Amino acid sequence: MAPSFEEPEPVEDVLTNPLKQKPQLVAPEPEHCPGPESQQAGTADSCAGCPNQQICASAPKGSDPDIPLITARLAGVKHKILVLSGKGGVGKSTLTVQLARAFATNPDINVGVMDTDICGPSIPKMLRVEDETVHVSSTGWTPIWIDNLAVMSIQFILPSRDAAVIWRGPKKNGLIKKFLKDVEWGDLDFLLVDTPPGTSDEHLSVNTFLRESHIAGAVVVTTPQEVSLLDVRKEIDFCRKAGIRILGLVENMSLFVCPKCTHATEIFKATTGGGRALAAEMGIPFLGAVPLDPRIGMSCDLGESFFDAFPDSPACAALKQVVRGLAQQLGLDPGEVVPDADAVREG
Structure with missing residues (x-):
């Protein structure tokens, strides 16, 4: 059975409540108006005779009723981590997949990846599950599992790859809500949320929906050049304005490492010091x-694990070190999250 979508409520692009729009009034608010979004809207004595009375009385009030449902659904997820970057093309989705693969190298850890890049979903291709279909039951949507790694993306419900x-913000926000409210994520140690570039609809939605269930923090991705750092x-x-803790910054594509001789070359020059x-x-x-x-790009194109194919590469060691640093920021033992006899443990 294929998932179906209903048109969600419109959005207002503000940090405080981005998913709730002020009612569209047919006349200016009168002098003693209690406010079109207040609990008394349309029912107060001063509302009698106002042309907006019926509109205000029928408008939704209070917080989003789905927030408690999302919180309950994600109760088994220990750490919810956003992967962000204001700049496109910095390898954010690629890094998300590599972080997930690194976590999943530990068989005792269950990790999930939620692809909120609605217009450009690439996660399924990188994990070689793009031809899979989401199963829908009475209890919700079942994510696609690859051993101990679960993934959910809009790619699974599109008619073709x-x-x-071609959606506006409200419909994209509605799908993100479904990914959180209706997907059976189960018990996960980590849920990585891959986001598109920017600071708008998808980011505001995820922050609002996850606020009560607690976001562990965000990993910010950049490349060395100043053009990237400007957006980051x-x-x-x-x-900082949204109250999201920044777990750390990762500089991606910092150097080019020759696969043959492992010689490092600076491709994107860090003119101002880099990440x-x-x-x-x-x-x-x-x-x-x-x-x-x-x-890494070849592994993503083929949907293979870079850690299994090239375990001795400098990039593999660097990625594992990033994961250990992330674990340390979360108050976890880095050596237990990604076991490695040669790991350098800080602190």
């Missing part, structure tokens, strides 16, 4: 620098 998603600064500002300097400037942890290894 080339079908374009905006993403960091968004996190490490930005992290120091903004007062956030620097989780590490991941080199540009063409075999």
